[in-house]
Amino acid sequence: MDLETIREKLLEKRNQILKSLEESAKSDINEKTGVGDDADTVTDELSRETHYRLTQADRETLYLIDLALRKIDSGIYGICEECGAVIGEKRLEAIPWVRLCIDCSQNEEIVRQFQQRNEEEMIYNIIPPTLGEEEESSKNLQAD
Numbered sequence: 428m429d430l431e432t433i434r435e436k437l438l439e440k441r442n443q444i445l446k447s448l449e450e451s452a453k454s455d456i457n458e459k460t461g462v463g464d465d466a467d468t469v470t471d472e473l474s475r476e477t478h479y480r481l482t483q484a485d486r487e488t489l490y491l492i493d494l495a496l497r498k499i500d501s502g503i504y505g506i507c508e509e510c511g512a513v514i515g516e517k518r519l520e521a522i523p524w525v526r527l528c529i530d531c532s533q534n535e536e537i538v539r540q541f542q543q544r545n546e547e548e549m550i551y552n553i554i555p556p557t558l559g560e561e562e563e564s565s566k567n568l569q570a571d
């Protein structure tokens with residue numbers, strides 16, 4: 428694996444993100460100075476939300492790229508942070524700033540999905556199944 432090629436790839440992507448962040452910062456200023464009526468405010472809020480998420484993702488990638496560049500310098504590039512295995516070359520070519528080997532990233536994905544599902548279930552289970560009985564017994568208490 429040619430580390431110099433990877434470094435170049437990382438730097439190229441880094442510049443690309445910095446450029447797009449810079450441009451979105453410019454459009455932010457334009458939005459703020461522009462005068463819109465109430466109907467526009469809602470769509471503005473939505474686009475700002477999407478925009479925020481996009482820049483968040485960009486910033487995250489930027490962070491990962493910097494991390495990868497530091498790893499190249501320290502000679503630990505291409506090693507999984509979770510299990511220490513050597514990450515596959517094809518995987519690194521596809522995503523040069525990847526932190527985990529394919530196995531660990533799949534595990535992480537499963538954990539993430541599991542957590543997400545638990546959160547959803549928690550929302551649906553706000554009403555405890557015993558509530559009916561409790562109401563019943565509290566009525567009895569009041570009757571006494």
Ligand SMILES: [Zn+2]
Nearest residue numbers: 507510528531
């Ligand atoms: Zn791993």
